[in-house]
Amino acid sequence: MEIDQSAMQEKAGPLTRARGLLKALLGMAEAEILRVAKSIKKLGKDDPRRIIHSLKVGLALTLLSLIYYLRPLYDGFGTAGIWAVLTVVVVFEFTVGKLIGGTVSKSLNRGFATLVAGALGLGAQQLASLFGDKGDPIVLAILIFLLAAVSTFMRFFPQIKARYDYGVLIFILTFSLIAISGFRVEELLQMARQRLSTIIVGGATCIVVSICICPVWAGETLHNSVAANIEKLASYLEGFGGEYFQSCERSNSDKSFLQGYKNVLNSKSTEESMANLARWEPRHGRFRSRHPWKQYLKIGALTRQCACHIETLNGYINTDIHAPLEFRCKVQEPCTQISAECGKALKSLASAIKTTTVPSSENVNVENSKTAVQDLKIALKAVSLEHDQDLLQILPAATVASILVEIVLCVEKISESVHGLSNLAHFKSVEQLCHQRNRTEEA
């Protein structure tokens, strides 16, 4: 029997092995597909606007292709119709184009740059034609070199880069195209007219699609992200006291609030590009057309400074060398209170920004935290170094206290800058809102 079995095993061997291999392969493939599907799901869940943006790009292109299929329009556009497609794809660049400011600024930039470059290109051709058949290409080559080099250099100016970067790019492109192609094609004016009209169709499609279907405004995104950043710091500070002083009885609860501030540290470039795009957007929702977008950058800079202090503070959370119990008892209450009140103040500032109301309740918290700072100072004054504790032992806790005092100053500055925003943007006070609500209820 034993021999039989082993013989059968041997016979079945290659087949079973092949089957096993196939099974393993299928399993791997399944796992891989599941992994990809999961990461797709996560990506869409993290920011549903991504899916919407993808669908919007698809829709804009489909609309254009339908336009292109209709004969009457085709006869008007000619093969220049591809320029409409080009416009849609490039204008809808997602890093910028998912924001309406990006779409508008790119469309306008593209339109004007094409006009100016077209005119200059024609001029260059006329100029070059004066030099006869032999001089013509040389003069054109020199002109192209000069204009391309100068415009490229212009793009390094911060002011030009921030607002007209894309326009200058299109300018170089169109100018070179017209100057070069003009050497062959005679109907340049006709071509320019065509190109411009197709670009208008493409740009208009983009603007219509991006405004009509789930609009994403750069201004609103900036507004929300500044508020969200302040909130992240608030969560940290609200939780800090408990985390630092009760570190012996550490629970395994969710510690994600301790990590949120790290994203704030690297928010500068995003905020700046957002503020630049927001200027191109028309009035929308709660934002007037001349909303003080620059003020958000000030708030952002102060928020980052505060996040920096928190980064240093965070270094002390995990140190095992804790101060003697006596000293900790003395500073625990004022420190916990400072950090909690700062957190509350930031939270109410964030919610004031979110609801575009005049911040008010944060004043109490700032005052409370200042009182706590005074308490802390009194407690520190009373510390003596006699009962077997020396300065070295109490230094970490004392440093934490000192950084917390710095953070209070920072929170005060943030509060001031949010008040500045509230003034500039004419936020409504809570009373006004109540009044309004009462009125609507009466009506």
Next chain:
Amino acid sequence: MEIDQSAMQEKAGPLTRARGLLKALLGMAEAEILRVAKSIKKLGKDDPRRIIHSLKVGLALTLLSLIYYLRPLYDGFGTAGIWAVLTVVVVFEFTVGKLIGGTVSKSLNRGFATLVAGALGLGAQQLASLFGDKGDPIVLAILIFLLAAVSTFMRFFPQIKARYDYGVLIFILTFSLIAISGFRVEELLQMARQRLSTIIVGGATCIVVSICICPVWAGETLHNSVAANIEKLASYLEGFGGEYFQSCERSNSDKSFLQGYKNVLNSKSTEESMANLARWEPRHGRFRSRHPWKQYLKIGALTRQCACHIETLNGYINTDIHAPLEFRCKVQEPCTQISAECGKALKSLASAIKTTTVPSSENVNVENSKTAVQDLKIALKAVSLEHDQDLLQILPAATVASILVEIVLCVEKISESVHGLSNLAHFKSVEQLCHQRNRTEEA
């Protein structure tokens, strides 16, 4: 006489005023021109590569236009020659394109994406044609919608975004163009061949110009900027001791070293995009083709953490409340030494990176700073709070000392990560270099 004069003044009035106005206007125009000229000069001086880059773009376009003017080539390319221009202008995008990695990655991305999209576009046309004249546009519209939406969504994946973002963009573009235009133009294959060949010409022009004329490598830029950032922190720390403790006798000397660290705080996104581009670059200069670019990101993250501590430290430099003289005298020496030794250690690490040699001399400095930390601890242990000084008064100085201790830890980590880089990238030791030099001298 008096009446005469006033009459003359009255007569001359309008003329003089006009002249004055003209003069003022001319003066303003002159001032404006001077201002612009100055800012141009400054821009070029800050980074001469900008001027070179502008000239390179001009040159590449001129070269292309010359190619375009030669009849034989023209007959081969057709009007698709404009695609070569498009390639040059878009590929040479300065934010990325001034770096060789950017040019190479964009050229390759563009080439492959065009190939794949062309094949798929043709396939889509064949598929659509099966559905008859009426079904054709509908099927194509659906296909365009699907592919555009899916590809746009794919661009949100971090891995794809980092390396193939541009390729996916070109894929959408080319696919839509072929699927749409194919409805009209019959000679699609011919067109595709033309387009690909012109893109190759355009891309090759870009690569040749950017490699042959003053090449700017992304990898080298990353390498240098990481070293420069470490150096900025080093300058701060070397100067900090003198600045903080001798603040009574402040000199009006150059304080710019106190500001340098602020740029380090926002370096993350630049470094990351640089590291992504560096992977596309072939071996060049001192860098092998598989240089450990990721390690630079680790060093960069630690550098930013250190910069954060310095930001908090910097808050204490300008406070007027200084600790009592007695306490300051006790901590001044160890603190000054810690900060100076940390500065020296960072400086030698930066120069090790710059010269791609194994860092060695920084060990001594790190050890010295650790000894200074011990001295500081002994000094702190010995502090008593009796002679009319309380903890509150000495707290700012004590906090500075405490943050300096944190900085020492940070510098140690930076040192470790630089050693890691030196191992991974096979930096040469100083002895090896001496040996080599001796050999070449002997030869």
